[in-house]
Amino acid sequence: MSSEYRTGREGEFTYRGHTLDELQDMELDEVAELLPARQRRTITRGLTAQHEKLLETVRDADPEGTADNPIRTHLRDMVVLPSFVEKTFAVYNGQEFERVRVQPEMIGHYLGEFQLTRTSVEHGQAGIGATRSSKFVPLK
Template sequence: MSSEYRTGREGEFTYRGHTLDELQAMELDEVKALLPARARRTIDRGLGIQQQKLLESAEDATEEETANDPIRTHVRDMPILPSFVGLTFEVYDGSHFERVKVEPEMIGHYLGEFNLTRNSVEHGQAGIGATRSSKFVPLK
């Protein structure tokens, strides 16, 4: 599985000195010690019911299954664990589900970080009823 992910100096992905295969073989408590503080605290306090269900469905799924039929979830506050690498999730952003394929570099981040909930605003010209000062466009 790790042969398709190549990064780093030697060409193999590592996370805090451990390869992807080593990370996937570790227990949750061992992985927790390597995660950033916020993700570590989330696991320390105990995963919620929805997070537990997502973790179980992710551990049961395979890469081939999720490529065709991704795991749909509203759980944006789930830390990405090594067992999620290669899986495809559809994360809800408040209006629709967006596909997120988990790469090894995403370990320790949250699912919601890769599916933004707010769109960027690009303003056009001043519309009908705008004041004279807002219609002013300086010459360059």
């Protein structure tokens, strides 16, 4: 993937009028002011010890190294911050860890939004003990 983002008028990514580099240079409180209300409240009320530990892990991680060795987490309620961009996370969906590569457009969302916990059900034929009417499969 290229490091250029073609989403703004000038051809670079912006989030509420700030470029990605400006966002990454800001303090957490300054970034929180730009986020939607729910995410802003989460940060201003204080992150849990687990969330703080994840932030430290992200700060210490090398972006190129996370593609091969993603940052594993159960914290689906962690807000995606500018420091997460271009890093790969392995987010737990209830059964397994699935990879999520954070893009700039994901800022302000939660990690869990990008890893679904429920799969679509595809029903097969009726099983043992089914009634005659439920065994009927129309031919088309």
